[in-house]
Each structure stands twice: as structure tokens, then as C-alpha cells.
Amino acid sequence: MRLFGGSGRQAEAEAYVEAAMPRLVGLAFALTGHKADAEDLVQDTLALVVTKWSRVREAENIDAYVRRTMINTLASRKRRRSSTELVSHETVTADWSAPPSPAADQDSVDRATVLAMVRALPDRQRAVVALRYYEDLADREIAHALGCSEQAVRSAAHAALRSLRSLVPTHLGEEAQR
Known part of the structure; x- marks a missing residue:
């Protein structure tokens, strides 16, 4: 190309x-x-x-x-x-809690659920989670990428994980909460 x-x-x-x-x-x-x-x-x-x-x-x-x-x-x-x-009225009033179709593969449902929870995080927390767990970067590299301190990265990661743990649906069971 x-x-x-x-x-x-x-x-x-x-x-x-x-x-x-x-x-x-x-x-x-x-x-x-x-x-x-x-x-x-x-x-x-x-x-x-x-x-x-x-x-x-x-x-x-x-x-x-x-x-x-x-x-x-x-x-x-x-x-x-x-x-x-x-934002449209339909978007605001939509029933986002509707369960996924039973025919859907459980792994893809879980992945979609996790992605939705990650999307709900504030921008910096979402960026830290993506860079840490998707790109597998160290805190120093994440701090450099985001233009902040390593402590800010650790703080954002801690807050993100705390938020995600509180959002984990009970249907994922105890394994997801470990």
C-alpha cells in the first residue's frame, strides 16, 4: 500500500x-x-x-x-x-436494562457487558484501563502517554477498578468479582 x-x-x-x-x-x-x-x-x-x-x-x-x-x-x-x-428523547428513555437475547453466546454477552461498563468510566480512567490491560503498558508509560504522574495513573486505575467492581452484575457470579 x-x-x-x-x-x-x-x-x-x-x-x-x-x-x-x-x-x-x-x-x-x-x-x-x-x-x-x-x-x-x-x-x-x-x-x-x-x-x-x-x-x-x-x-x-x-x-x-x-x-x-x-x-x-x-x-x-x-x-x-x-x-x-x-440527545434524543428515545435515547434517554430507552430501556438499557433489557436482558440480552437468550440465543446470544454467554462469552460474548459477558464481553459486551464488560465493555459497556468500561465505556461508562470517565475518560482518564477508561484510557488508563485500556492502556494498562489492552496495551499492557507500565504505569510510567501510561503516565507519559497521558501527560500525568505515575501516582495519577495508579489513582485512576484504582478508581476505575473500584467502579467496575461495583458495577459487576450479580449474574456474572463470584468469579468475576475476584
Whole structure:
């Protein structure tokens, strides 16, 4: 896949995009909870990264730079959306507690339940959970990606896990609460 001409830097950027795309889509899905939103977020992030590739390639850790760009892009989107978004009456009054269809696979129901609970977390907590458990990053790397202290990362992770534990439905049983 050729994104632009044939220079060495451009080939390097293309190689990075091809290699990182699946991993970034996974992280974006963990952050947004929706496949289409995740793909849009990755596309916007990589568009920024590719246009600034000469600066990006000089970064100490390109993946960390791209993750930070993705998180900033998501935060920027949320700020823009929150000032213009209108919520319909149907969305507000919908019965979100309706049980899933009995034909659904129990593993996918549990995954969907967990993803819904993670999506309900505040932005920073959701980002910490995604970076810690999806990207398997250390607190130091998460702090760098989010532009905060390691203590803030640990605090956000603690608060997120406390919130998730309080939201765990009883039908998941004792195993999920361990």
C-alpha cells in the first residue's frame, strides 16, 4: 500500500502504518467501545502522524507518540461533540436494562457487558484501563502517554477498578468479582 510517493521516509511511514494498524484499532476500540468510532479515531490519528512523520520518527518511542496522539485526538473529539451533540428523547428513555437475547453466546454477552461498563468510566480512567490491560503498558508509560504522574495513573486505575467492581452484575457470579 503506497500512501504517497516513493521516498525513504514515506516508505518508512507506510511500513509503520501497516504494522501498527491492527494494534491501534484494538486500542481505539478499547477506548471508544464502537468499531466504527475506533476506525475513525485510528484514521484521524494516523493522518496526523503521517503528515508529521519527520517529527514522529525522531521520537524516542514512536508507539508512545502515536498513542498520545490518539488519546489527544479522542479528547478533542469529545470536547467538540459535547458542545454540539443533541440527545434524543428515545435515547434517554430507552430501556438499557433489557436482558440480552437468550440465543446470544454467554462469552460474548459477558464481553459486551464488560465493555459497556468500561465505556461508562470517565475518560482518564477508561484510557488508563485500556492502556494498562489492552496495551499492557507500565504505569510510567501510561503516565507519559497521558501527560500525568505515575501516582495519577495508579489513582485512576484504582478508581476505575473500584467502579467496575461495583458495577459487576450479580449474574456474572463470584468469579468475576475476584
